[in-house]
Amino acid sequence: MLTDQxxxxxxxxxxxxxxxxxxxxxxxxxxxDSKVSVNGFQAEIDEFKDIGGLYETGGRAWVxxxxxxxxxxxxxxxxxxxxxxxxxxxxxxxxVNSVKTxxxxxxxxxxxxxxxxxxHGNMEMHVMFKDIKIKEL
Numbered sequence: 001m002l003t004d005q006x007x008x009x010x011x012x013x014x015x016x017x018x019x020x021x022x023x024x025x026x027x028x029x030x031x032x033d034s035k036v037s038v039n040g041f042q043a044e045i046d047e048f049k050d051i052g053g054l055y056e057t058g059g060r061a062w063v064x065x066x067x068x069x070x071x072x073x074x075x076x077x078x079x080x081x082x083x084x085x086x087x088x089x090x091x092x093x094x095x096v097n098s099v100k101t102x103x104x105x106x107x108x109x110x111x112x113x114x115x116x117x118x119x120h121g122n123m124e125m126h127v128m129f130k131d132i133k134i135k136e137l
């Protein structure tokens with residue numbers, strides 16, 4: 001599910017709850033004719049690992065991958081969590097439950113694209129989202 005509008009500079013806030021599987025918040029993505037459907041950034045959402053990390057689909061793969069120990073400090077398993085993604089030009093920051101989980105400074109990657117929610121193929125998943133708010137800067 002992608003926005004019709006493309007975004008460059010924004011703050012996005014949402015709440016998510018993962019009961020099973022893997023998902024993510026896509027941003028600065030473009031659609032492509034491939035198995036994954038989009039290329040661009042993903043702020044990781046998972047049942048147990050990598051939550052709040054940054055993955056570049058169709059690009060560099062993991063750009064920032066938190067350790068299991070870091071994730072345990074801020075992620076609430078099977079409960080509602082809050083994620084904030086701030087993107088301004090080449091500066092991107094991700095927070096989960098008020099903890100900075102990823103930051104890119106002067107990043108050479110994408111600076112504009114659609115925002116979306118990931119449906120991770122080939123796996124059983126139960127992920128919920130609510131209170132999604134996007135503010136352009």
